[in-house]
Amino acid sequence: MQTKYIIVTGGVLSGLGKGIATASIARLLKNNKKIVTIKCDGYLNVDPGTMNPIEHGEVFVLADGGEVDMDFGHYERFLGITCKSEWNLTSGKIFNRVVANEREGKYLGKTIQIFPHITEEIKEWWKTLQKTENADIMTIEIGGTVGDIENSWFVEAARQLKKQVGSQNVAYIHLTYVPFFETVGEPKTKPAQRDIALLREKGITPDIVICRSKNALPKKIKEKISLFCDIEENNIITGKDINCIYEVPILFKEEGILERLKEKLKIETEGDLTEWTKLVQNIKTxxxxxxxxxxxxxxxxxxxxxxxxxxxxxxxxxxxxxxxxxxxxxxxxxxxxxxxxxxxxxxxxxxxxxxxxxxxxxxxxxxxxxxxxxxxxxxxxxxxxxxxxxxxxxxxxxxxxxxxxxxxxxxxxxxxxxxxxxxxxxxxxxxxxxxxxxxxxxxxxxxxxxxxxxxxxxxxxxxxxxxxxxxxxxxxxxxxxxxxxxxxxxxxxxxxxxxxxxxxxxxxxxxxxxxxxxxxxxxxxxxxxxxxxxxxxx
The missing domain is CATH 3.40.50.880 (Class I glutamine amidotransferase (GATase) domain)
Structure with a gap:
């Protein structure tokens, strides 16, 4: 089986829950498949180990001693896997590697630039992980929001990936925000429309859009997003606010995201949620x-x-x-x-x-x-x-x-x-x-x-x-x-x-x-x- 890549991006604002969404999607696909969960962070720190928890959230420590982003906690808790420090790419790590290569003369005197040298190094990192881990599925979560300067090289590398491995092997999933205004009594789609338009300007048209909102989106709202963003209505998923994050895989499955991914990536896999659902019920009641x-x-x-x-x-x-x-x-x-x-x-x-x-x-x-x-x-x-x-x-x-x-x-x-x-x-x-x-x-x-x-x-x-x-x-x-x-x-x-x-x-x-x-x-x-x-x- 050729490795399948799932790229997860976010827009409008931070804190939409890309890490939980990525972990939930991977949990749905987990069924005797080797899943590798990659997180790309735009900050120039090598890792978050020296960051103030109040500014960045907790530092998650891996079994191999790596200090990584807290989203790796979601990956491990949802999937029951042990992640590795190499799965966390930061701009600091990538820039350090490119500068080291330049000092060693590996670029043969060329002018070193963000594009193509940084983006090529990012893709090479992903390629190396795919080979060393022998992954069936690789999820790649890009931190921050589309339009941020500090994650632009990761977004561009993700765009180029489809040409490199084939469109049938890449699925782009984008989290956006659809606010609900009590004063008018309906969700507003304009932020999502502008957000998705910005992503398309970067060369990526999402295959699936997850709309974070207070409540489930009515059909007319999905139809509107579909019309103005050129995305099939079936591929627009509601990510409504809930109290228990472990319910997200169940809700995603009900929304049909698993079927959409199986169709796009030509894969047959489905994780068993029987015991998971019982435990979620214990949490809720x-x-x-x-x-x-x-x-x-x-x-x-x-x-x-x-x-x-x-x-x-x-x-x-x-x-x-x-x-x-x-x-x-x-x-x-x-x-x-x-x-x-x-x-x-x-x-x-x-x-x-x-x-x-x-x-x-x-x-x-x-x-x-x-x-x-x-x-x-x-x-x-x-x-x-x-x-x-x-x-x-x-x-x-x-x-x-x-x-x-x-x-x-x-x-x-x-x-x-x-x-x-x-x-x-x-x-x-x-x-x-x-x-x-x-x-x-x-x-x-x-x-x-x-x-x-x-x-x-x-x-x-x-x-x-x-x-x-x-x-x-x-x-x-x-x-x-x-x-x-x-x-x-x-x-x-x-x-x-x-x-x-x-x-x-x-x-x-x-x-x-x-x-x-x-x-x-x-x-x-x-x-x-x-x-x-x-x-x-x-």
Whole structure:
């Protein structure tokens, strides 16, 4: 089978959900087919690893250590695949490669230009991935909106691809926006018309258009878009607003997008959505509810914690439980704008996510102390583990002023210190402990029971670890190291025995959770929170 390419673009405005749309389409086509999901980002950063989460959303870490766009989280969660860092192209990566080629004399003295040198390098990257991955289907999502200067080379490369591989092997799908104005009581198509006209000016006529809108589009609106944009009415798909992103593949299938793609690309494939549909139903009509607080400092942009939100959703679906989220800005606790007791009122479980820096740290430590003393289920992720150790060292081990070397370089008790190999590294990009690492689990612990295995492979993104000089003092006072690195030097999991659920991990377990296979720690955490809900109700 010749590789089929599905190019996904977007217009009018950002945030239409191209990543979810791409993942949903790939999920519908998944049936013993090798699918490779490529994302092209226009920014000049090599990767998003050094970007502020509030500006860009979370950084998704791959098993191979790649720091990539958060859309890769959707790809992995929807498809159950493990993506690779080479699948994320940025303008920074492409420009670096072209400049390096020029310095090596590979262009034989020619003047280096965006067109053709950048576009040829992009196509060569795609071609190399197709060969090395032996892909049946490649989805290529182009970030940003059509008309942006910074993605123009990706759009042009996508245009040229059809001539290179044949029109029967390429499908262009475009997401556009059809706003609904309450004052006039109908959707307006002009933004979509102008948007699609702009894409056609770039040389691409979309085969399928997905119209993002508040409600399903009436037939007359589809007819209007079809007439003015020269697209078959059957190829105009509604992407209406919904509360559950996992419903999108089901809605797309009902809209007929799968049949349109099979017809265009001459393929016979269809993913099984039976179990998927059951889990979506659990999300939409759950039997139970529980409330979990996420305590962080990036709460103003929920995309900063996208994978954590989804991991809780996955666990909730398998527990037939709606997980209500309460967002707590820990800076407010730190500055005494809000008391811990008031902030956690009505909460059945608390999650402290990963993070960096000093802002909000003391607020988080105060919350952890309250959780530990009041038997509230707790899950700490990465920085959450480190802060749990600091709280325990201060208040149980009585190590006054215990802290992380990241926050207080002069602390008398550096219970959290640099990983040895990180100490002399000055560069910030791609230099942390990154990617999949195996932990050896201690038998008889909660963590080992949750995994039902002797080892756990999870993804990491950190520079600091529990200081080995304090291991003995921490364990003597009741902290259990339920998981260690294979060399037995690094603490990967901790827990407390006399607590319904006090578990923390140095890894980012949220990154491996999927709707059809939730992460064991999140599943255990939601179960424990639900048990507290039942206890409170009784």
């Amino acid at each position: 759950p039997k139970n509810q529980t409330t979990i607080a996420i305590c962080g400092k990036y709460t103003e942009l929920k995309d900063s914690y996208a994978s954590i939100i989804e991991a809780l959703t996955h666990a909730g679906a398998h527990c037939n439980t709606k997980v209500n989220l309460k967002w707590i800005e820990t800076t407010d606790i730190e500055t005494v704008k809000q008391k811990v007791e008031d902030a956690l009122k009505g909460v059945d479980g608390v999650l402290i996510p990963g993070g960096f820096g000093s802002r909000g740290v003391e607020g988080k430590i105060s919350i952890i102390k309250h959780i530990r003393e009041n038997n509230i289920p707790f899950l700490g992720i990465c920085y959450g583990l480190q802060l749990a150790v600091i709280e325990f060292a201060r208040n149980v081990c009585k190590l006054e002023g215990a802290h992380s070397i990241e926050i207080d370089e002069k602390t008398k008790h550096p219970v959290i210190d640099y990983i040895p190999e990180q100490r002399n590294i000055k560069s910030k990009g791609g230099t942390m402990r990154l990617g999949g690492c195996t932990a050896v689990l201690q038998k008889g612990t909660k963590v080992q029971a949750l995994y039902n295995a002797d080892t756990a492979l999870e993804r990491h993104r950190h520079r600091y670890e529990v200081n080995p000089a304090y291991h003995e003092q921490l364990t003597k006072n009741g902290m259990i190291f339920s998981g260690m690195s294979e060399n037995k030097q690094l603490v990967e999991y901790i827990e407390l025995e006399k607590h319904p659920f006090f578990v923390a991990t140095q890894a980012h377990n949220e990154l491996t959770s999927k709707l059809e296979k939730p992460n064991p720690l999140f599943l255990g955490f939601v179960h424990a929170s639900l048990n507290k809900t039942f206890k409170n109700q009784s």
